[in-house]
Amino acid sequence: MTSHRAQRSVHSRRTTSDGSRDVDSGASIGGRRKAVRVGVRHTGGRKKLFPGLPSVPSLVGAAVLALAAVGVTISQPEVAPVVPAATDFPKFAHQASVLNADTSMGSGSALTGRARAVSRDSQREAVQDAADAELQAQAESQAKERNAALRALAVSAEQYADQIAQSLWQLPLPAGSYRLSSRFGECSYLWANCHTGLDFAAPSGSQIYNVAYGVVTEVGYAGSYGNRTIVTLPDGTEMWYCHQTSFAASVGETVVAGDPIGYVGSTGNSTGPHLHLEVHPGAGDAVDPMGAALVRGLQF
Ligand SMILES: [Zn+2]
Secondary structure, eight states: OHHHHHHHHHHHEEEOTTSOEEEOOSOEETTEEOOEEEOOOOTTTTOOSSTTSOOHHHHHHHHHHHHHHHHHHHHTTTOOOOOOOGGGHHHHHHHHHHHHHHTGGGSSOHHHHHHHHHHHHHHHHHHHHHHHHHHHHHHHHHHHHHHHHHHHHHHHHHHHHHHHHHHOOOOSSOTTSOEEEEOTTOOOTTSSSSOOSEEEEOOTTOEEEOOSSEEEEEEEEOGGGOEEEEEEOTTSOEEEEEEESEESOOTTOEEOTTOEEEEOBOOSSOSSSEEEEEEEGGGOSOBOHHHHHHHTTOOO
């Protein structure tokens, strides 16, 4: 190793008191080193050639020490130090100028750097604006979807309310203005068959109101039923309004509960003014109107 050689060189050179040096000959006799005295005597004693300058041995010693130091520092990587030559300085200067050109932000080109910074800020603002526009578009789209959903819900609610309203039944005559004179299923010698409806005795000419939502499907005189109006409900149920003096609704007319149907009378097989009401589910046989009304939450 260079450092070992350098250290051994240092140790092997010992300046004697008279200026001579013991130089290790490198030979070894009987395990003992024999110092060979090489006398180097300068004429005129130890007078220096150039007073004021270090002596040659001192310069040599300093050089050896310097080399030893260099050897220590480069001994680890085993790579010789790269000492730039004087001819390399133009190259370094060129590299430095290139570096300065590439890093003009920190050099004298402040305007260029500021322009780049402004450009970056503009790009950042453009990206932010684009993101804001996208978010706004998404929010508007979501708002439209929400409004559409709310409108659809409102329409659905209105339809449901209509269905509820349509399904509700109302009294054919104002409460307290009539008397139930004959129930469904009663039998009498007055009838060819047992009573198939419900009788509402009321003064002649009293306004008869529609009981349930439907369409007027028949208006006219019907034998023992007298003047009869038939309203067909959405489920096919027929409501018969009989013995009227006159009509207040026409065939094909859509009527809701409470709309006028006609007027109380005694036409047909009748002993006095009353409304004979019949209910025919699915246009079939008559059922008790009281039971049908109770299903709808209405009590006659
Ligand atoms: Zn009757």
